[in-house]
Amino acid sequence: MTTCATQRPSPANARTSPARWHTRIAPWTQRCSSWPALSACRPLGFPPGTSSVPATGTAFGWGRDGYGGVAPCRRSEVALRFTDPQRCVRAQRDLGIAPRPQWQLCAQPTPGATRNTCTGDSGGPVLATPAATTITGIISWGPSCRVDDIGVYVSVAPLVPWIDHVAHTQPSG
Incomplete structure (x- = not known):
C-alpha cells in the first residue's frame, strides 16, 4: 500500500479487499463532514434506472496529485463537467479501447481546475452537483x-x- 509523504496509513483510509466490498457500499452512501464539500452526514441516493446525465459532478478520492505524484494525506475532490456521450465514445476509440456507453460516463475537470482524478481515486464516488445528494458515478x-x-x-x-x-442479500459485518 502506498502512503502519503507525511503519515502512515490508518484504518480510516486503508484499502478494502474485494471479498469484503459488499460490506463497504454503505460508507460511500454517507455525506460526512470529513469531506470538504459536504457538511453533514446523511444517506445519499442512487439515480433512477433511466436517469439522465447531470451537467456537473464532484469526484472524491485518495488519488495522487498528478501522474507520478505523491499520495495525499486527506481525501481530495475534483469538480467535473460531463461530456457528450459521443465524444466519450470517440475518445475511447482513439485510444483503441472498445467503449461501453451504456455503463460509462465521461467527464473533464471544470475550467480553472488544478487537478484531475488520478491513480488511487478509482472506486471513489462521483456526486451529482449542485445538490451532491446522488451518487451518479x-x-x-x-x-x-x-x-x-x-x-x-x-x-x-x-x-x-x-x-x-x-x-x-449479503450478510453484514
Whole structure:
C-alpha cells in the first residue's frame, strides 16, 4: 500500500479487499463532514434506472496529485463537467479501447481546475452537483492525470438493481 509523504496509513483510509466490498457500499452512501464539500452526514441516493446525465459532478478520492505524484494525506475532490456521450465514445476509440456507453460516463475537470482524478481515486464516488445528494458515478480510469484529459466513470444508474440486490442479500459485518 502506498502512503502519503507525511503519515502512515490508518484504518480510516486503508484499502478494502474485494471479498469484503459488499460490506463497504454503505460508507460511500454517507455525506460526512470529513469531506470538504459536504457538511453533514446523511444517506445519499442512487439515480433512477433511466436517469439522465447531470451537467456537473464532484469526484472524491485518495488519488495522487498528478501522474507520478505523491499520495495525499486527506481525501481530495475534483469538480467535473460531463461530456457528450459521443465524444466519450470517440475518445475511447482513439485510444483503441472498445467503449461501453451504456455503463460509462465521461467527464473533464471544470475550467480553472488544478487537478484531475488520478491513480488511487478509482472506486471513489462521483456526486451529482449542485445538490451532491446522488451518487451518479464511480471513478474508473483515464488516459492520464492531466487536467485536460477526459476520464471514464462507471454510470451508477444501470447498476442500481444489482446494488439493491447485493445490499439486501449479503450478510453484514
